[in-house]
Amino acid sequence: MYTGTALGLFGLLILLLHGAGIRFFSNTIDLILALLSLSFGILIYSYALYRGHPEGIKNNGVWRRALTSRGWLAILSGIVITGFYIVLYFYPQYLGLGADGAKNTGLIALFDPLSQLLKRQPASQWFVYGVLYTLAIVFFGIKFMMKYRHNRYQQFRTLSVMFFQFGFAFLLPEVLMRLNRPYFNFANMWPLNYYFFDQWHIDGLIHAGTLGMFMLIWGLLMVFVISPYLTYRFGKRWYCSWVCGCGGLAETAGDPFRHLSDNSLRAWKIERWLIHSVLVFSIVMTVSVIHSYLGDDSSKYWLTRSLFLGIVSILIAGVAGGLYYFKRYEMAKDARFGMIGAASAILLLLINHFFSGNGNIFFIDAGSLRSWYGFAIGSVFSGVIGVGFYPLLGSRVWCRFGCPMAAILGIQQRFLSKFRITTNGGQCISCGNCSTYCEMGIDVRAYAQRGDDILRASCVGCGVCSAVCPRGVLKLETGEIGVKL
Amino acid sequence: MRNIIIIGNGISGVTAAREIRKRSDDHITIISDEHPYFFSRTALMYVFMGHMKKEHLKPYADAFWEKNRIALLSDRVNGIDFENKMLRLDKNNPVSYDVLILATGSLPNKFGWPGQDLKSVSGLYHMGDLDRLEKWSGSIRHGVIVGGGLIGIELAEMLLSRGKTVTFLVRESGFWNIVLPPEESSMINRHIREHGIDLRLNTELKEIIDNGRGEASAVTTSKNETIDCQFVGLTAGVHPNVGWLKNTSLDIARGILVDQYLKTNQDQVYAIGDCAQLRTPRPGRRPIEAVWYTGKMMGRTAAQNICGTPIEYDPGIWFNSAKFLDIEYQTYGFIPPSPDDSTHTFYWEHPDGKKSLRINFDKETGEVRGFNLMGIRFRHKVCERWLKEQKPIDYVMHHLEEANFDPEFYARQEKDIRQAYAQQFHTTFA
Ligand SMILES: Cc1cc2nc3c(=O)[nH]c(=O)nc-3n(C[C@H](O)[C@H](O)[C@H](O)COP(=O)(O)OP(=O)(O)OC[C@H]3O[C@@H](n4cnc5c(N)ncnc54)[C@H](O)[C@@H]3O)c2cc1C
Ligand code: SF4
Ligand code: SF4
Numbered sequence: 001m002y003t004g005t006a007l008g009l010f011g012l013l014i015l016l017l018h019g020a021g022i023r024f025f026s027n028t029i030d031l032i033l034a035l036l037s038l039s040f041g042i043l044i045y046s047y048a049l050y051r052g053h054p055e056g057i058k059n060n061g062v063w064r065r066a067l068t069s070r071g072w073l074a075i076l077s078g079i080v081i082t083g084f085y086i087v088l089y090f091y092p093q094y095l096g097l098g099a100d101g102a103k104n105t106g107l108i109a110l111f112d113p114l115s116q117l118l119k120r121q122p123a124s125q126w127f128v129y130g131v132l133y134t135l136a137i138v139f140f141g142i143k144f145m146m147k148y149r150h151n152r153y154q155q156f157r158t159l160s161v162m163f164f165q166f167g168f169a170f171l172l173p174e175v176l177m178r179l180n181r182p183y184f185n186f187a188n189m190w191p192l193n194y195y196f197f198d199q200w201h202i203d204g205l206i207h208a209g210t211l212g213m214f215m216l217i218w219g220l221l222m223v224f225v226i227s228p229y230l231t232y233r234f235g236k237r238w239y240c241s242w243v244c245g246c247g248g249l250a251e252t253a254g255d256p257f258r259h260l261s262d263n264s265l266r267a268w269k270i271e272r273w274l275i276h277s278v279l280v281f282s283i284v285m286t287v288s289v290i291h292s293y294l295g296d297d298s299s300k301y302w303l304t305r306s307l308f309l310g311i312v313s314i315l316i317a318g319v320a321g322g323l324y325y326f327k328r329y330e331m332a333k334d335a336r337f338g339m340i341g342a343a344s345a346i347l348l349l350l351i352n353h354f355f356s357g358n359g360n361i362f363f364i365d366a367g368s369l370r371s372w373y374g375f376a377i378g379s380v381f382s383g384v385i386g387v388g389f390y391p392l393l394g395s396r397v398w399c400r401f402g403c404p405m406a407a408i409l410g411i412q413q414r415f416l417s418k419f420r421i422t423t424n425g426g427q428c429i430s431c432g433n434c435s436t437y438c439e440m441g442i443d444v445r446a447y448a449q450r451g452d453d454i455l456r457a458s459c460v461g462c463g464v465c466s467a468v469c470p471r472g473v474l475k476l477e478t479g480e481i482g483v484k485l
Numbered sequence: 486m487r488n489i490i491i492i493g494n495g496i497s498g499v500t501a502a503r504e505i506r507k508r509s510d511d512h513i514t515i516i517s518d519e520h521p522y523f524f525s526r527t528a529l530m531y532v533f534m535g536h537m538k539k540e541h542l543k544p545y546a547d548a549f550w551e552k553n554r555i556a557l558l559s560d561r562v563n564g565i566d567f568e569n570k571m572l573r574l575d576k577n578n579p580v581s582y583d584v585l586i587l588a589t590g591s592l593p594n595k596f597g598w599p600g601q602d603l604k605s606v607s608g609l610y611h612m613g614d615l616d617r618l619e620k621w622s623g624s625i626r627h628g629v630i631v632g633g634g635l636i637g638i639e640l641a642e643m644l645l646s647r648g649k650t651v652t653f654l655v656r657e658s659g660f661w662n663i664v665l666p667p668e669e670s671s672m673i674n675r676h677i678r679e680h681g682i683d684l685r686l687n688t689e690l691k692e693i694i695d696n697g698r699g700e701a702s703a704v705t706t707s708k709n710e711t712i713d714c715q716f717v718g719l720t721a722g723v724h725p726n727v728g729w730l731k732n733t734s735l736d737i738a739r740g741i742l743v744d745q746y747l748k749t750n751q752d753q754v755y756a757i758g759d760c761a762q763l764r765t766p767r768p769g770r771r772p773i774e775a776v777w778y779t780g781k782m783m784g785r786t787a788a789q790n791i792c793g794t795p796i797e798y799d800p801g802i803w804f805n806s807a808k809f810l811d812i813e814y815q816t817y818g819f820i821p822p823s824p825d826d827s828t829h830t831f832y833w834e835h836p837d838g839k840k841s842l843r844i845n846f847d848k849e850t851g852e853v854r855g856f857n858l859m860g861i862r863f864r865h866k867v868c869e870r871w872l873k874e875q876k877p878i879d880y881v882m883h884h885l886e887e888a889n890f891d892p893e894f895y896a897r898q899e900k901d902i903r904q905a906y907a908q909q910f911h912t913t914f915a
Contacts, residue, residue: 055811151892152895153893425804427815430525449544
């Protein structure tokens, strides 16, 4: 275990030294050395950790170790990761990013050889980040699979996130760029991919021939057809804990911190307001951005601003109204909650249309609002807080409080999905393992001890509650909506 | 509005309180001397093992009690005047009740072993036991656990999790074989040893040796071996916590005797949970069943009786579950350690030696009597239905899939199970 830790730290040291401009051999050799040290460090550590122990739940000492119980090591790692994100997002020049075509130096230059190999371009800070991110998912994923070697659901799920991260989020887009095609991740979609509907992105796709058109249509299908259908069939887990990269990191590198999620009622209230506000905001923003590049003249292009706003309003009103009509008895409180959200979104849109000038949202330029959103939600929330605070707030802060995609899938899951977690008769002993290890901070026990099914918008279907339950009480299942299994 | 007082804030007392609140507006007070809030006794082990913190043991947030107008009083009741319906308390003035529920739980058994009251000797039942173990933990290198039952194996697992070595003394010839049939018992024996526990069967504790400072330093066994240790866990079962009520007019045998409405022989006094003993248990059931689930059912039944909808205590089909280190165990219906003359027993074990299924059924009619499972989860509802409807074994064998409750993608065993069944009973089944 010490060997593993030392090797991993050595890998980090190489990265750090390069950050400070110190090289060992050539960039290529140092990069290989660093990546191998990191990978083997994790592998050796995990092997030593689980070797010789019979298969089973491995949570001994989780609340006793400084790293996993908000001790000094947790605070230290929180600061380091957060610092890394701040530099990455806002001061990439310190990582050695060459400005205006200048050559990269430092850490980013270290990754040039790999970037050249993959896409024949020098590395950027995003490339560095992508490599490290993918490495973390793959190797901590292997660690997670060793930990849960008795549980096939956990193994398959982890293989899946590793595959989607490595293949779809990392490799394929790089290869596309090498082939001079648009950068595109087929497993990512609006609104998580918040620039999907930006003018430059849509134009880029439209001008990229058949493949571009396919990407555009794929993106739209994902949002409006494929993802609702999959959520209906399997629950939002098909995305959040099987495909998504943010979820992928949370489930692998973030796994040692899953129990730190706050499962109080207060946290649940904050969660509902926050995540749905982000959703409303992201819809308003996207609509305004599209609105800002459409014209008013129907003879030039059939989709005019008013027509577009009309369609969007009807769509939102239809979805919200339908939900309210069909589900008002079973889920009155949640439905009303949804209504308020949808109504305010429409209201904002209309106010915007009639009172704001061209391309403005509340008299603020749509473009700058959009970049502000990218900064606040895309960078600060998902990266700096979302990952930087893993050791303090748990692994799913972003997914739980900030992700607009999770909000949409959550609404679908809550109202229109066959997915639920069932409780095995009266067998719950109220031990609390499920609630403690739910990374979404769901108080699973509150349902299980009453013998109720768990049907929560935020549940990402990670299956860990079911795995850690010492009495085998919980099962992730699908069945007819509204029928108790 | 009546004044309802409950002694004991364990699962049975708390369930009674909650269910009474659902049905009435009476004053409800719960008195306990152990911990201000209800906590899950069944999960004490996970705190020591570092899976959870103490605060996770509380099934309800602290605000729950005030919101539901259930008053909590931390004190010990040291005497009851049933005549005048009064309780005497250690710290507070006496209080009177209109209705009293006794839910005082159990105490660990001690069989008069020499040295049983030394320091660093303890059972595992109360929060205090956990605190003491935590305090001693630093100086424990080797622990000896006495008594091969559910709590003993939990205590052994706890010590292991903190890097201590363990000797496990079991009086019987196999782990918990007063309940488990031999095959299941030996599976667990193997598993205990796989974890590096020094399991000694057919061995009893003779004496705990004092190190001169009032602490345990070794034990001697019935085989005259001496084992050095810094901790001795006494887990040879529990008995109802009723000693303090003896010499009153309350009718007590081993536990507090209750009728099928859970009433004691005193006016407006009920007893539920571990401390209650049924005068006439249902056929095949024991008069005292000290488990979580029956405590919960009794709490609910008592609440209904107190709130004017009299109902007999009906525990339904027996079920229980546990976890032996990494192997989960479930049982439904009636599976004695060895079947009687009218019963066939079918047993299948996975080649990995960590999963098994046993089904007992009537030799004549084939109707199923019970299920035992290791390492496989079954669906409670389905098993209960099959047992209630007395389904024949052939039917059950054909419908095994319906009962499976394992997580998705787990390897399914039905085919092997059917083959084994066909082989054992020479049918052309499968
Ligand atoms: C370590 C352990 C693991 C277990 N695991 C399982 C399991 O997995 N499954 C299962 O079914 N069962 C299990 N059990 C058994 C189960 O916990 C008990 O059956 C159940 O808790 C009994 O509940 P109760 O409400 O009857 O009593 P208790 O939970 O014992 O509550 C009684 C309370 O009353 C208090 N009290 C007693 N006398 C007085 C007095 N005079 N004044 C004030 N307060 C008083 C006690 O201090 C105690 O707090 C386990 C037990 C232990 C100890
Ligand atoms: S409820 Fe269970 S499956 Fe859902 S997110 Fe929480 S731990 Fe995962
Ligand atoms: S882990 Fe299982 S037994 Fe424990 S509280 Fe959750 S559902 Fe109940």
